[in-house]
Structure formats: structure tokens, C-alpha cells
Amino acid sequence: MDKRISYKDINELPEIALSTGSTRVLKTGSWKNLKPVIEDKAAPCSKACPISTKIPQYFFHIIEKNLDRAADILLEKNPFPAITGRVCPAFCQIGCNRKRFDERISIRELERFVGDYILNRGYKVKEIPSDTGKKILVIGSGPAGMAASYFLRRKGHSVLIYERESLPGGVLRYGIPSYRLPKDILDREFDMLYKMGIKIETNKALGKDFSIDELRDKFDAIFIAIGAWVEKKMKIEGEDLMLSGLHFLKEVNEGKDISKFIGKKVACIGAGNVAMDVVRTLKRIKANPEILYRRTEAEMPALEEEREKAKSDGIPFHLLVLPIKAQKKNDKIVLTLQKMQLGEPDSSGRRRPIPIDGAVYEEEYDFVIKAIGEEADRSALPSEYLGDDGWPFADKKTGAMKVKGVFAGGDFIQGPSTVVEAESWAQKAAESIDRFLKGEDINVREVPPKTVSFMLINTEYFDKEKAVHPVELSVEERIQTFDEEVKTLQEEMAIKEAKRCFSCGYCNSCGNCFVYCPDMSILWMDNRPSVDYDFCKGCGICARECPRGIIQMV
Numbered sequence: 360m361d362k363r364i365s366y367k368d369i370n371e372l373p374e375i376a377l378s379t380g381s382t383r384v385l386k387t388g389s390w391k392n393l394k395p396v397i398e399d400k401a402a403p404c405s406k407a408c409p410i411s412t413k414i415p416q417y418f419f420h421i422i423e424k425n426l427d428r429a430a431d432i433l434l435e436k437n438p439f440p441a442i443t444g445r446v447c448p449a450f451c452q453i454g455c456n457r458k459r460f461d462e463r464i465s466i467r468e469l470e471r472f473v474g475d476y477i478l479n480r481g482y483k484v485k486e487i488p489s490d491t492g493k494k495i496l497v498i499g500s501g502p503a504g505m506a507a508s509y510f511l512r513r514k515g516h517s518v519l520i521y522e523r524e525s526l527p528g529g530v531l532r533y534g535i536p537s538y539r540l541p542k543d544i545l546d547r548e549f550d551m552l553y554k555m556g557i558k559i560e561t562n563k564a565l566g567k568d569f570s571i572d573e574l575r576d577k578f579d580a581i582f583i584a585i586g587a588w589v590e591k592k593m594k595i596e597g598e599d600l601m602l603s604g605l606h607f608l609k610e611v612n613e614g615k616d617i618s619k620f621i622g623k624k625v626a627c628i629g630a631g632n633v634a635m636d637v638v639r640t641l642k643r644i645k646a647n648p649e650i651l652y653r654r655t656e657a658e659m660p661a662l663e664e665e666r667e668k669a670k671s672d673g674i675p676f677h678l679l680v681l682p683i684k685a686q687k688k689n690d691k692i693v694l695t696l697q698k699m700q701l702g703e704p705d706s707s708g709r710r711r712p713i714p715i716d717g718a719v720y721e722e723e724y725d726f727v728i729k730a731i732g733e734e735a736d737r738s739a740l741p742s743e744y745l746g747d748d749g750w751p752f753a754d755k756k757t758g759a760m761k762v763k764g765v766f767a768g769g770d771f772i773q774g775p776s777t778v779v780e781a782e783s784w785a786q787k788a789a790e791s792i793d794r795f796l797k798g799e800d801i802n803v804r805e806v807p808p809k810t811v812s813f814m815l816i817n818t819e820y821f822d823k824e825k826a827v828h829p830v831e832l833s834v835e836e837r838i839q840t841f842d843e844e845v846k847t848l849q850e851e852m853a854i855k856e857a858k859r860c861f862s863c864g865y866c867n868s869c870g871n872c873f874v875y876c877p878d879m880s881i882l883w884m885d886n887r888p889s890v891d892y893d894f895c896k897g898c899g900i901c902a903r904e905c906p907r908g909i910i911q912m913v
């Protein structure tokens with residue numbers, strides 16, 4: 360009911376103009392040409408992450424000190440944040456909007472912080488749906504196989520893993536050295552999967568102990584993720600005198616005796632991540648490793664971070680040299696090295712190395728280790744599982760192989776890549792398998808939301824501040840030990856870093872739109888804003904003042 364105020368005397372009138380009735384009767388909302396729409400969008404970091412981690416969403420809970428909630432959000436997309444928080448190349452950080460303001464957010468370090476919190480707390484996955492009665496076989500227990508098992512179990516299916524080695528983990532256990540990824544981290548993260556009811560049988564190799572076709576009838580679906588473990592060939596004379604880089608790392612990780620390398624001059628051929636791990640491991644056991652690479656540093660396939668660490672560990676890089684022959688002389692290996700120069704870019708986009716006429720010399724080594732790349736074992740499967748090019752084939756979007764009910768992913772399909780990309784194959788294959796088991800179209804996927812670009816961030820609300828970086832061992836300390844070289848952030852530092860995040864596209868209920876709307880047309884319920892379109896005149900102030908690009912005028 361409209362209550363009018365009446366005045367008896369002129370002296371009672373207020374000093375400023377004042378409406379004597381309610382303005383609610385006048386629905387000024389009809390005056391607008393544009394209307395604000397409040398809608399969460401994707402942050403570019405999340406978009407760049409192969410598994411679409413909901414980054415600003417869990418950062419919000421780090422700031423609130425609600426780490427259980429941060430853990431739940433992280434675990435929706437990633438079963439192994441303590442692993443990826445240590446070894447992921449952090450594609451997310453490349454896409455971070457804050458990079459254009461001062462310095463990108465240390466996203467990987469925050470992921471590791473929450474990952475370690477989960478491990479220390481002994482996390483239990485929220486209720487698993489009741490058993491669907493469907494049985495899935497996963498072959499291979501690297502990050503692709505383990506992550507697929509996790510996502511499938513979370514959908515209520517029962518999962519059995521067959522693994523060739525005696526312990527699970529693939530490259531995580533047998534490739535990546537412990538100074539980058541301590542093995543108890545993966546054991547503890549895998550423990551969570553066993554607690555969910557996932558079963559594993561080790562020492563069971565596809566192609567040796569069983570064939571794919573004999574098991575197809577026994578399971579409702581199969582996911583193959585056996586990685587890429589076949590060392591590529593250089594096809595030069597004396598190649599059999601060389602050791603395999605991956606094999607060397609496996610021996611170190613298995614705790615085998617590698618004392619024969621101490622004090623020895625070791626050539627490592629190649630400049631990828633395996634090569635960097637080989638030389639950095641050799642340095643720690645007091646050998647004298649050197650990198651031999653046929654291109655220059657700019658073309659090296661290793662992650663920049665790893666390359667820089669190898670250099671600061673004091674490992675010499677001999678660039679633009681190609682071994683063309685290896686011979687045994689007494690107890691040494693003599694490499695014949697061809698000097699190279701760079702020509703036009705090849706199909707990989709990198710400049711092609713071309714031999715310089717007559718520029719050949721010899722160099723003597725105690726050991727030569729080859730780390731020029733690995734590929735899938737195509738003999739593990741019958742020909743109907745291979746693509747037209749003769750390599751194992753699975754659809755990029757769904758992970759489906761050409762044979763019904765069989766899916767595959769990770770390095771086995773993509774070739775050597777990264778842990779998070781292996782997890783991404785697992786994510787999409789688990790989604791497809793679930794749809795397949797329910798008789799649904801496996802090609803259906805959610806349409807991703809729009810991404811918030813830097814232009815949509817109102818940087819006036821943020822102060823410039825340098826990123827928080829983790830504590831690391833000094834070079835002198837780290838080359839003496841296999842102890843972990845990078846430390847986890849302390850809580851206080853993690854909160855400080857999470858607070859630097861713009862929270863691109865994710866409403867963190869800052870209240871700016873509510874405060875600045877001149878027409879009081881932003882409603883505030885359950886700590887979230889919405890628009891009262893009956894009164895919003897479409898001035899756009901809320902959109903201008905939202906720091907995170909959430910409000911759009913349409």
C-alpha cells in the first residue's frame with residue numbers, strides 16, 4: 360500500500376527534493392535498450408588446461424581457507440593434483456590474463472598446495488554412485504589408465520586394471536626422476552583410487568599374457584593406455600653400443616646399481632624431456648654428462664624450464680652436431696660427429712639441420728645414451744585397431760577405436776606428450792565409455808562457455824604485485840641429492856597468491872555491481888547478484904564496474 364506523507368506547515372518541508380511516494384510504481388526498466396546479463400564464463404587459464412581445471416573456482420576457496428571445498432572442485436577434473444602440481448608444463452599459466460598486467464599466477468604451485476593438502480588429510484572421494492553392474496578393463500596404469508579408472512569408478516562402474524610392470528604408474532614411476540616427483544606422492548595419490556574400489560593386477564602384459572580379443576566378451580568396455588615405450592632408431596652404424604635413455608631412467612628409479620657411471624664421460628643424444636632427465640640424473644650420481652643435439656637451443660623439444668635447469672646444473676650442450684657412427688675402441692665408445700647448420704623449416708615448423716660438407720670430427724666417451732624419442736608398440740594389437748597410417752588409432756574427441764567397445768588414449772595414441780594430456784584422454788574416454796554403456800551418442804559434448812579476455816578485466820581494481828614463487832634448493836644443493844628440489848607453498852603464501860587472481864569470468868561475489876548500480880537494480884540473494892529488470896535502465900555501470908568480465912550488455 361502506498362503511504363503518502365503530508366506536511367502541515369511549509370517549515371516541515373525537507374531541504375532537498377524528496378519523492379513523497381514510492382518510485383516502485385514506475386517500472387523504469389522499460390526505458391532500456393540494452394540489458395545486463397550476469398553469467399559465469401570460462402577463465403583463459405581453465406580453457407588452456409587440457410582437463411579444464413576450474414581454476415578461479417577453487418582459488419576462491421583457498422582464499423576462504425575452505426580447503427576441503429577447494430579439493431572437491433580440483434578432484435572433479437583431476438585425480439592427481441599433487442602429481443600435476445609438480446610436473447605439469449602448466450599450459451594454464453601461458454594463458455593467464457594476469458600476465459598482461461604484471462606476472463602470471465603461480466597456478467601449478469597452488470594446485471600442488473591443494474594436492475598435498477588432500478594427501479596429508481587422507482582424502483575420501485565423495486559418495487560413488489551405486490554400482491552400475493558394468494565391468495571395465497583398463498590396460499596400462501600410467502596417468503591415462505589410472506585417471507580413466509578414477510573417472511569411470513566415479514560414474515559407478517567397476518574397474519580392473521592390467522599392468523605389465525610389477526608396480527603401477529608408467530612414466531610417473533619409471534621415467535620421471537624422484538627429485539622432480541617423489542614416488543611416495545604417486546603411491547599416496549593412487550591409494551585414493553584403490554580405496555574407491557579400483558582393482559589392479561600387475562605383471563600382466565597385453566600381447567604377451569593376454570590378447571585384446573580374448574577379453575572383449577568378458578568386459579563391457581576396454582580402455583587401452585599402454586604408453587609409448589619403444590625407443591626410436593637412429594639407423595647408424597654402431598647404434599647397438601648405445602644405451603636407451605628411458606631404460607637408464609627406469610633402472611635408476613628401480614634402485615638398480617648404476618655406479619658404473621660415476622666419474623665417467625657420458626654423451627646423451629637428444630634434447631627432449633627424457634634427455635634432460637637423463638643428464639640431470641647423471642649429474643647427481645657424479646658422472647660427467649653432455650648433451651649432443653643436431654639443432655640449436657631454440658628448436659629443443661624439452662620444456663624451457665627443464666632446459667634451463669640442466670644448463671644451470673652445469674651440463675654442457677653441444678649444439679648443431681649429429682652422431683653418424685659409433686665404434687668401440689678399447690673400453691671407450693668413439694662417436695663420429697657431423698657438424699650441422701640450419702636450413703628451411705621442416706614439417707614440424709622447426710628449422711631443418713643440414714650437414715656442413717667435410718665438417719666431421721671424432722669424440723671419445725665412456726658411455727653413450729640415446730634419448731631421441733619413443734613411439735607406441737604397434738605389435739600389441741591386431742591390425743583392425745590400427746589407423747590408415749599403421750599406428751594405433753582412436754578418435755581425438757571420444758577416444759573410440761575402430762572396434763566397438765574398445766577405447767584408447769594417452770601416449771599410446773598421441774605419441775610422447777604430457778601427464779595432463781594423458782589425463783585429458785582419460786577424461787574424454789571415460790565420458791564416452793559411460794555414454795556407450797548407457798546406449799547414448801558418444802559424440803555429444805557440453806558446449807564450453809565463452810572465455811573472458813584481458814580486455815574484459817577492469818584492472819583498476821587490482822594492484823600490481825609480483826607472483827609468489829616456491830622455495831627451491833640452490834644449484835649446489837640440488838646436484839648432490841635426489842631429494843625434491845622444489846618445495847610446496849606454505850598456506851599463507853598460497854592464500855596471498857590466490858588473492859592475486861583476477862577470478863576471470865567467475866563471480867566471487869565482490870559486490871561491485873550491487874554497490875555501483877545507481878538504480879538499486881542489482882538484487883543480492885544467497886551472496887549472489889541478479890538483475891531486477893523491472894527497474895534496470897540499462898546504463899551499463901554494473902558491467903563497467905565488474906572487475907571480472909561477468910556482466911555483459913546484450
Ligand SMILES: Cc1cc2nc3c(=O)[nH]c(=O)nc-3n(C[C@H](O)[C@H](O)[C@H](O)COP(=O)(O)OP(=O)(O)OC[C@H]3O[C@@H](n4cnc5c(N)ncnc54)[C@H](O)[C@@H]3O)c2cc1C
Pocket residue numbers: 446447448498499500501502503504521522523524527528529530531534535563564565566584585586587588605608632633636739768769770771775776777778779781
Ligand atoms: C623421462 C620422462 C620425463 C617426463 N617428464 C614429464 C613432465 O615433467 N611433465 C609431463 O607432463 N610429462 C612428462 N613426461 C611425459 C608423460 O610422463 C607421459 O606423457 C605420460 O606418462 C603418458 O601417460 P600414459 O598413461 O599414456 O603412458 P605411460 O605413462 O607410459 O603408461 C603406460 C603404462 O602402460 C604399461 N604398459 C605398457 N605396455 C603394456 C602392455 N603391453 N600391457 C600392459 N601394460 C603395459 C606401462 O608399463 C605403463 O605403466 C615425461 C616422459 C618421460 C619419458
Ligand code: SF4
Pocket residue numbers: 407408409410411412414437443444447448449450451452466467470779
Ligand atoms: S593440470 Fe596443468 S595445465 Fe591444468 S591447471 Fe594444473 S598445472 Fe595448469
Ligand code: SF4
Pocket residue numbers: 402403404405414415454455456457464466859860861862863
Ligand atoms: S588471473 Fe586467475 S582466473 Fe584469470 S587467467 Fe589468471 S589464474 Fe586464471
Ligand code: SF4
Pocket residue numbers: 397865866867868869870871872873888904905906907909910
Ligand atoms: S561485480 Fe562482483 S558481484 Fe557483481 S557480477 Fe561482477 S564479480 Fe560478481
